[in-house]
Amino acid sequence: MSILYDEGQQAIATESRRVLDARTDKARLLGLLEQVGAYDETFWQTAVEQGWTALALPEAHGGLDLSLVELGLVAQATGAATAGAPFLTGGYGAAMAILHGNDEGAKGDWLAKLANGEATGCTAFAEGSSPLPTVPAVRFDGGALHGTKPAVPGGLKADVAVVWASLGARPVLVAADLSAAKREAVNSFDNARLYADLVFDGTPAQMLVQGEDAAALARDVLARMAVVTAHEQVGGAEALLHIARDYAVTRKAFGQPIGAFQSIKHRIAELYGLVEIARANCIHAAAQEGQPGFALAAADARLSAIEAYDTAARDCVQVHGGIGVTWETGLHLHMRRARSLAIEQGNALFWEDWLVDELVKGDAA
């Protein structure tokens, strides 16, 4: 696929940005931070109405048959607005796992509902500090799950989770209807992400795939979700770049706009570099979907997007001085989201290892 956006893709970018600008309300988002169990329902209704849940799913299952490119553009708009329920990425990941798994029943049960927004989805791969443990402690036994997945994004409200578990000594991916699972809300610095411990105690689940195929699919799904999240991070980082720029040209000190001081203008110019490099990697990765280089491209996108959003969050606050650290100014919405997105889908340490493994595996002696 080309790395130049076509007209349809540009229209999705513009339209999603426009809709979110009109419907995002900083006060509402700030309010969500101090509540456990609440999320941005306005955003989610918008996502469903606009068909964003269906974008990257196949037509045969009620989707729009578009790709990671289009979903990425929506995620970028979402990131810019710090909007978002965790289901945009999590639901896509769950759907991809179910779609590429072998259980036809699970496809019938969930894909159309995930596409039309009737159901919400999440993925539960991580355990402890590991985003994708080699031998997961959660067990799948006799058609049911046992064990706990910690702080699953979207876990508090999602209808279905795709869970990375062990069947004997082999890994499996299974789909679990969460109405039969116990959820314990996690009070987080970014509560709108609906983090919850999923506690399985004989929760029935459908096996999608097992063994090496499960490991390969889990990695592919994680890479896809990482590319969506990377777009979201780029959207957030770019928004912060513009906020910092706008402040630097209006705020005056020592008789001139603070943006005339190189300590400020160079900081902002550096952000531009980080944002454009991450954006270029995102565009490349999305276009590589399904190609041999996708896993490497996803890692490039993920690492550069983490760096861009983290740095933009730090530096944008710094450019603002005191006003930047107030609750009301709300830059901490981005600061918090930069951190939560840096951890969801695996932290930078995980992706650095992933990238080097991909790099050396091709020419392993």
Place this chain on the structure above:
Amino acid sequence: MSDLDAYRAKARAWLESQAAEFGREARRGLSVEDDLALGRRYQRAKYDAGYTGINWPVEVGGQGLGHLEKVTFDAEEMQFGMPNVYFGISLGMPVPILIRFCEDKPWMKERVIAALKGEEIWCQLFSEPSGGSDLAALRTRAETDGNGWKMNGQKVWTSWAQYCDYGVIVVRTDPTVPKHKGLTYFWVDMKAPGVEVRPIKLAGGDSHVNEVFFDDVRLEDSQRMSPVGGGFAVALATLMIERYVATDSAGFGPHLDLFVETARDVEFNGRPAIEDGRVRSAIARNHAMRAGLDSITRRAMLMMQAGMPPGPEGSLQKLVAVRSRQKLSELGLDLQGNMGLAFDPHAFVKENWGTSWLNAPTGRIAGGSDEVLLNTIAEKILGLPQDHRPDKGVPFNQIPA
């Protein structure tokens, strides 16, 4: 295959046919003089094969093709380590300016063809001891002298001046007006009486840059290539030529593969360094950065192919790539422990951490320092204000020295 792919394939085949005679291996161990002589022969072979002046008009000896073909050829050529460095500036800036601004067209065409063949080389005489980044602060002056001009002063950092036949130069012709307004642009004969070139040995050991002194050097008015007082605009035009030249996300240093290879070859704490988290982190971050720059380049090429101007993000390339090459080269040496202390000053920068490291500072300064590039991004792309400039609007001769 698209036309451009076909062009690339043909260019590559030609380059491969020349590599044994002119490529990296053929150049290993040559003195600068011998390498330059080889370079002149290579330039002539390029001319004969139709790979010089690729995007210049046919009327002046060019191939009449597009910018894309030029960048495509350059990107392919870069992989062979051909001896083209002596002609890069000559054909990159002075000669295109000559084509555009020289009034004497037959003389111009003669010079252009000689330059394309590698018979003559042009330099660019801009920087001075009193101004590098601040070009308009230059002090070399030309005064009217009969029907021509008399020039006195000094330029510095002039690449390859010791081998050059001609140069383009910007000088002060009126010190009583603000600094940008009193400049005029000329071409100069580097063999003229009163021109003295003194090579400067750089930290890395080579002497490709020079000081150039002018002592009562005679310039005819026909050598003037701008209106009197209109030199700064032509100087800017010189610097703006080809914003999208062939780039290198390795910052003109070694490819990341060489680092990975080094990390696999050496041990750290009894294990291959490639298994060390700090080394892995450096590899991963450099890979992500370079992949981003490569993607920016590919997108720029596609946009140009589609007839659209490429985005401004191309201006990040040198800034980001060269300074990260500097740090990666340090680590490349560190990785080898005491073995990293051995140094071959003649090793190719693209193949060796030592020369890459020692020459990296030049890359971060020449052609726009990191700081100037950051200012350009901040001001031209992001709309941030200019720095405070106390000399703005002040007549040049009243600016405190």
